[in-house]
Amino acid sequence: MPIIPLKQIITVIRKGEPDRWGNSTEETFVLKCRVDEGSKLVRNTLGQEVVAGMEITLDKLADIRYTDEIEYTDELNRTIKKAPIKIEVIRWISGKPKLTVVYV
Numbered sequence: 783m784p785i786i787p788l789k790q791i792i793t794v795i796r797k798g799e800p801d802r803w804g805n806s807t808e809e810t811f812v813l814k815c816r817v818d819e820g821s822k823l824v825r826n827t828l829g830q831e832v833v834a835g836m837e838i839t840l841d842k843l844a845d846i847r848y849t850d851e852i853e854y855t856d857e858l859n860r861t862i863k864k865a866p867i868k869i870e871v872i873r874w875i876s877g878k879p880k881l882t883v884v885y886v
């Protein structure tokens with residue numbers, strides 16, 4: 783059971799490896815989350831300061847990669863489709879992952 787309510791849903795789109803003809807498949811899956819929209823200044827993997835438009839909180843250790851695309855549709859039917867800027871795992875004192883926070 784998550785420690786915060788997860789009322790929103792995101793769709794993760796993961797591109798597969800291309801075959802010898804150059805065609806690649808897409809794998810999609812849905813995760814429950816909490817999405818907080820607003821501008822936030824974060825550092826990306828290169829150490830640069832960038833502005834993130836959403837903070838997505840997922841339960842435990844979520845399988846999110848920097849090469850994935852995250853699609854979110856809010857209550858006003860606006861769809862946002864972006865790649866993650868920063869992924870961080872929040873752990874308990876025991877070392878077990880409790881939350882995954884993704885900035886897009």
